[in-house]
Each structure stands twice: as C-alpha cells, then as structure tokens.
Amino acid sequence: MFPRVSWLKSYLLHPPKRPGVLLMGRDRAIHFSSSTMIPIKLPTTQEAHTNGVSGSASAPADKRRKTSHGVRSPDPNLSANPLRTPHPFHRDAEDNGIVLRKFYPPEMSNARARAYNSDELPRPIELLNSAVTDTAAARRTIGVKNAVVHWFKWDLRTSDNRALCLASEKARKAGVPLIALYVLSPQDFDAHLTSPARVDFMLRTLGVLKTDLAKLDIPLWVEPVDKRRDVPGRVMELMAKWGASHLFANVEYEVDELRREAKLVRECAEKGIAVEPVHDTCIVPPGQLTTNAGKQYAVYSPWFRSWIRHIHENLELLELSDPPGPNPTSTRALFATLFDCDIPQAPESKSLSVEEAKRFRALWPAGEHEAMKRLGKFCEEDVGNYGNNRNLPSVPGTSNLSVHFASGTLSTRTAVRTARDRNKTKRLDGGNEGIQKWISEIAWRDFYKHVLVHWPYICMNKPFKPEYSNIEWSYNKEHFDAWARGRTGFPIVDAAMRQLTNMGWMHNRCRMVVASFLSKDLLLDWRMGERFFMEHLIDGDFASNNCGWGFAASVGVDPQPYFRIFNPLLQSEKFDPDGEYIRKWVPELKGIEGKAIHDPYGRGAGDRARKAGYPKPIVDHKGARARALAAYKKGIDSGL
Numbered sequence: 001m002f003p004r005v006s007w008l009k010s011y012l013l014h015p016p017k018r019p020g021v022l023l024m025g026r027d028r029a030i031h032f033s034s035s036t037m038i039p040i041k042l043p044t045t046q047e048a049h050t051n052g053v054s055g056s057a058s059a060p061a062d063k064r065r066k067t068s069h070g071v072r073s074p075d076p077n078l079s080a081n082p083l084r085t086p087h088p089f090h091r092d093a094e095d096n097g098i099v100l101r102k103f104y105p106p107e108m109s110n111a112r113a114r115a116y117n118s119d120e121l122p123r124p125i126e127l128l129n130s131a132v133t134d135t136a137a138a139r140r141t142i143g144v145k146n147a148v149v150h151w152f153k154w155d156l157r158t159s160d161n162r163a164l165c166l167a168s169e170k171a172r173k174a175g176v177p178l179i180a181l182y183v184l185s186p187q188d189f190d191a192h193l194t195s196p197a198r199v200d201f202m203l204r205t206l207g208v209l210k211t212d213l214a215k216l217d218i219p220l221w222v223e224p225v226d227k228r229r230d231v232p233g234r235v236m237e238l239m240a241k242w243g244a245s246h247l248f249a250n251v252e253y254e255v256d257e258l259r260r261e262a263k264l265v266r267e268c269a270e271k272g273i274a275v276e277p278v279h280d281t282c283i284v285p286p287g288q289l290t291t292n293a294g295k296q297y298a299v300y301s302p303w304f305r306s307w308i309r310h311i312h313e314n315l316e317l318l319e320l321s322d323p324p325g326p327n328p329t330s331t332r333a334l335f336a337t338l339f340d341c342d343i344p345q346a347p348e349s350k351s352l353s354v355e356e357a358k359r360f361r362a363l364w365p366a367g368e369h370e371a372m373k374r375l376g377k378f379c380e381e382d383v384g385n386y387g388n389n390r391n392l393p394s395v396p397g398t399s400n401l402s403v404h405f406a407s408g409t410l411s412t413r414t415a416v417r418t419a420r421d422r423n424k425t426k427r428l429d430g431g432n433e434g435i436q437k438w439i440s441e442i443a444w445r446d447f448y449k450h451v452l453v454h455w456p457y458i459c460m461n462k463p464f465k466p467e468y469s470n471i472e473w474s475y476n477k478e479h480f481d482a483w484a485r486g487r488t489g490f491p492i493v494d495a496a497m498r499q500l501t502n503m504g505w506m507h508n509r510c511r512m513v514v515a516s517f518l519s520k521d522l523l524l525d526w527r528m529g530e531r532f533f534m535e536h537l538i539d540g541d542f543a544s545n546n547c548g549w550g551f552a553a554s555v556g557v558d559p560q561p562y563f564r565i566f567n568p569l570l571q572s573e574k575f576d577p578d579g580e581y582i583r584k585w586v587p588e589l590k591g592i593e594g595k596a597i598h599d600p601y602g603r604g605a606g607d608r609a610r611k612a613g614y615p616k617p618i619v620d621h622k623g624a625r626a627r628a629l630a631a632y633k634k635g636i637d638s639g640l
C-alpha cells in the first residue's frame with residue numbers, strides 16, 4: 001500500500017552540485033561556493049527596467065524601431081551594462097503581445113541569457129535546491145501537528161503521484177488526516193496563457209478528484225486567490241488555520257513556479273512548516289543526465305540514449321507509487337467544512353461558450369479514469385502500428401494522451417510501464433517497434449523539461465540560441481489573422497489551424513507544418529504563434545510548446561536547421577496524400593478532387609475554390625523561402 005523507498009532518493013530534491021550565484025528575493029544575491037556565502041547587490045527589477053527603458057523607450061528610439069521591416073537598428077542609447085539592459089528590440093515583443101508587461105520585465109538582452117549559460121546567474125532550480133538544502137535541518141525537526149497537506153497543481157491524479165503518496169504516508173504514520181489543496185489563481189492563468197479549454201478540463205478533473213478523494217475521507221479544498229503574488233501567503237495562512245505542519249507538492253519547472261516554491265520553502269521553514277518539493281512529472285528528474293564532460297545535453301539523440309541507459313540502470317524510476325490510503329474516519333468531523341467545498345466556475349476571462357463547453361466535454365472526457373481507459377485502448381489497439389501511422393493526420397494513430405500528461409491525470413511512468421509491459425522485452429529500446437517509437441516520443445517530453453530547467457531563459461521569451469533574437473521578424477497583422485483563422489490559402493495549414501480552434505488539439509505533424517509556415521513563410525515572430533497555441537491548446541505545456549516552436553522555427557534546442565524550410569505543398573502531399581484531413585477541416589474544398597486539393601489555385605481548381613469562398617495563397621512559397629533565408633542569416637550574423 002505505501003511506497004517502496006527505492007524511488008524516494010531520486011525524487012526528493014537534491015542540493016546544487018556546483019558553485020554559482022543564489023538570488024535572494026528581488027534584489028540581493030549570494031555567491032555560494034561549497035563553503036562560503038558572500039552577499040552581493042544585483043539590480044532590482046525596477047532598476048533594470050529604468051536603465052533599459054530610459055535609454056531605449058525615448059521617442060527617437062521608438063521611431064527608429066517602428067521603421068519598416070528590414071531597416072530596424074538597435075538603440076545606441078542603451079545602458080552600458082548588458083545584463084541590465086533589455087534586448088534592443090524588446091519593444092517589438094511588448095507591442096505585439098509577446099512579453100506581458102503586466103507580469104514580466106522587458107525582454108532581456110542576449111548577454112543576460114548567456115549569463116545563465118556561463119553560471120553567472122543562478123538558475124531557478126538552484127534557488128529551490130538551495131532553499132531545500134538550507135532548511136533541511138530545520139524541516140527535519142518539525143513534528144507532525146494536526147494534518148498533512150498535498151498541494152495539487154498540474155498533477156491531478158491519485159495514482160502514481162509521488163508527492164501525494166509521500167504526503168499520505170506521512171499522515172498515516174502520524175495518525176493525522178491528509179488534506180488535499182488546489183489553489184485557483186486567475187492571474188496565473190492569464191500570465192501563463194492557459195487556454196479556456198484547458199481550464200475547463202482542469203475544473204472537470206477537480207470534480208472527479210474530489211469524488212475519488214471523498215471516498216477515502218480526504219477533503220479537497222479549492223482556494224481561489226485573485227492575485228498570483230498572494231498565493232504563497234494564502235497557502236501559509238491555510239496551513240496555519242488547519243494546524244498543518246507538512247506541505248507536499250510536485251515540482252513545476254517553469255521559472256515563476258520554481259522561484260515561488262523556493263521562497264515558500266524558506267518562509268515556511270521559519271514558521272515551523274515543512275515544505276517538501278518532489279520530482280514527479282519527468283521519468284528521469286531534470287539534472288540527472290549529463291554528458292561525459294559533465295554538461296547538459298543539448299541534442300536529443302545522445303540524451304535519449306543516456307535516458308534509456310539511466311532508466312535501465314535505475315529501474316526504480318519506473319516504479320509506480322501507491323494511491324493515498326484512507327484518512328481516519330474522524331476527519332469528517334474534524335474538518336467538516338473542507339468537505340463542503342464546491343468546485344468553482346472558470347474565471348470570466350477563461351470561460352467557454354455553452355457550445356464550446358459541450359464540444360470539449362464530448363471530445364475530452366476528464367479525469368484519471370478516462371486517461372487510464374484511453375491508455376489501455378491505445379496500447380491494446382494502436383501502439384503496434386504507431387510507427388507507421390503517427391505522421392498521418394487523417395488516421396487516429398496517436399494516443400491523444402497529451403491532454404492527460406499536461407494536466408497530470410496520467411503519469412508518463414504509468415504510460416511507459418504499460419507500453420513496456422505489453423512488449424516481449426523489458427528493455428525500452430527493444431522488441432515491438434511501435435512501442436519503442438511511442439516511448440521515444442514520450443521521452444521528448446522529459447527532454448524538453450530538462451532543457452527548460454537548464455536554460456531557464458527560454459521561459460522568459462528568449463530563444464534557446466540567444467543570437468536568434470536578432471532576426472527581424474514581421475508583425476503583419478493580416479498575415480497573422482489569416483494564419484490563426486485558417487485562411488492562408490494553403491489547405492494543409494488551414495486544415496490544421498481549424499482543427500486546433502475546433503478541438504483544442506492538433507496533430508504533431510501539422511503543428512510542425514503550421515509553425516514552420518508562420519515563422520518562415522510568413523516570417524512572423526514565432527513567439528506570436530507560440531502564444532496562440534498556448535491560448536488554444538487543451539494540452540498546452542510550456543516546455544513542449546516552446547521547444548516545439550523552437551524546433552520548427554529553428555531557434556530552439558536541437559532544431560530543424562534554419563535553411564531547411566518545409567514546403568507546405570510537399571508536406572501536404574506526403575502526409576495527407578488523399579486530402580482526407582483537408583476535406584474534413586476545410587469543408588469549402590470538399591468537392592475538389594485528386595491532387596488539386598493540396599493547391600486548388602495552382603492546379604486548375606481555382607474557380608471552384610473561389611466560388612466556395614476559399615482564399616488564394618497569401619504568399620508565394622518560393623519567394624517567402626528566399627526572404628526567410630536572408631532574414632535568418634542577417635539576424636544570426638548581426639552579432640548583437
């Protein structure tokens with residue numbers, strides 16, 4: 001019933017291995033070596049803004065930046081300290097809704113991004129690791145009081161949930177109740193661009209979770225907190241109110257979340273509350289895989305070989321943790337009000353229309369039981385053919401499980417274990433090819449989270465390769481709207497975009513095609529596409545989405561080289577040869593037969609397409625390709 005301890009070592013956070021800089025609060029930093037800590041002063045966010053904005057946001061600079069595409073020049077008035085200065089083109093990102101200034105500072109300079117790579121700036125994971133290390137002794141002395149709390153985030157399941165399992169064990173050993181908490185912050189949804197479909201899926205899942213936990217006499221308390229900065233304080237208040245001494249939570253690897261957790265660990269320790277962050281969402285926790293030279297991998301293939309090897313050598317990584325045990329029956333009397341908690345409605349900015357709600361509920365039934373059903377069916381019927389079918393958007397050949405991984409209604413451990421156990425070998429890289437391929441796709445998810453942790457500036461609107469910030473993107477609104485509405489005149493692109501807005505999901509092949517089209521054929525800032533995806537995907541996951549865009553736009557980790565530009569027509573002919581996918585999502589083209597479906601205006605079906613209201617192509621691929629090659633080269637060579 002309760003966890004075998006073998007996986008614990010890997011999943012509880014470890015202290016940082018190397019010297020670096022530890023940021024304290026907003027403006028103080030501590031350099032730490034193995035033995036010393038010397039406080040130094042770093043700029044406050046305000047100072048950084050002032051330095052950058054006073055130099056760059058003056059009228060002449062703005063005028064210069066607003067010049068037409070291709071003649072923009074960096075602002076010469078910027079502060080001399082490159083770590084404090086925003087990127088010269090930071091205004092483009094703000095004016096086009098990429099950097100949300102309500103929540104975040106201006107786009108940083110390339111020098112600042114590189115300072116993370118050279119260990120001059122601390123990575124957020126290091127802040128959390130240090131907080132855990134520094135408070136370890138204090139936390140050990142904290143005895144269990146009236147209750148133990150598990151804080152649910154995007155880990156909305158009871159089975160194989162590392163932190164929940166540990167929380168349950170802690171409570172059981174002490175004979176006190178386990179309380180489940182979910183904090184709903186509308187500002188967090190806004191700051192993270194969480195789509196309404198995803199919020200709806202999460203709320204429906206909370207309903208399932210509440211019912212399941214209630215059967216174990218475990219209350220699920222959902223606490224709405226308007227402002228995101230108030231979340232840690234409110235969590236501490238609730239802990240105090242419930243007389244709870246221990247707070248367990250699975251680690252989220254985005255920058256804000258790591259920093260928030262680090263702060264919470266320290267502040268709680270001072271108040272006699274032990275916060276226990278646990279690795280859960282990756283099969284191999286970030287930071288555990290390094291090259292022979294001790295570096296993080298920046299290329300998938302060697303990383304994947306290392307991932308496989310590491311799991312084979314540490315099979316406990318695939319051990320599933322047990323669901324929580326029941327609470328003492330007295331819990332219902334002790335915490336009666338907590339059992340009466342209603343699942344709230346979605347905040348207004350994230351609510352769905354009645355029609356949308358109906359559609360998404362039918363398409364994506366919520367909760368972990370549905371996830372297990374879908375996993376079982378996929379492994380039973382489809383995984384064997386996955387290698388052949390996975391690239392064909394008209395064939396339901398993929399698992400459709402991303403929504404469950406993103407919401408945490410299914411753990412990737414469970415998925416990999418289930419697939420492996422259907423194979424004739426226990427090796428992850430042997431036996432059935434479909435199973436091997438599927439496991440290798442799930443591994444991409446881990447890979448991208450490892451990348452996020454080590455290169456945290458990708459979470460701050462910078463590309464993995466900072467020099468790609470210098471490409472002079474277009475911000476052509478008509479082009480962006482045509483792309484978003486599925487009206488580009490490129491049938492495969494339009495079909496895919498309409499699938500996204502209809503289902504909240506898009507086939508992986510098509511995600512690559514539309515991302516390449518936006519960033520290369522239209523030369524639009526790839527971050528506008530990244531944002532649109534997050535705002536519409538039901539499976540929106542920061543690392544997978546950002547790195548997927550980075551791959552297709554050639555600005556990310558292990559990307560498609562920038563000079564390899566997808567030809568949408570060839571992609572269409574290769575992956576939707578009979579045009580079935582196009583006909584499904586672009587009904588105006590239903591009546592167009594044969595190969596003309598891929599390019600009606602270029603293949604003699606222009607009259608029919610026009611009559612049916614289908615637009616002409618908004619760009620010429622050949623010309624657009626040449627323009628993209630030139631712009632990428634110029635940006636990379638600019639030396640900013």
Ligand SMILES: Cc1cc2nc3c(=O)[nH]c(=O)nc-3n(C[C@H](O)[C@H](O)[C@H](O)COP(=O)(O)OP(=O)(O)OC[C@H]3O[C@@H](n4cnc5c(N)ncnc54)[C@H](O)[C@@H]3O)c2cc1C
Pocket residue numbers: 390398399400401402403405406438441442443444445448506507508509511512515533537539540541542544545546548549552
């Ligand atoms: C531009 C772009 C944006 C993307 N945005 C997201 C996103 O926000 N959330 C998301 O979960 N995936 C994203 N992906 C990855 C991938 O497209 C989806 O995971 C996949 O289409 C989900 O369908 P499925 O569950 O049927 O996948 P399957 O083919 O059944 O694969 C199984 C699982 O493996 C993982 N996986 C597969 N391919 C990838 C990949 N390329 N990168 C990372 N993980 C992968 C997913 O968790 C997926 O559920 C993006 C890819 C691109 C190119």
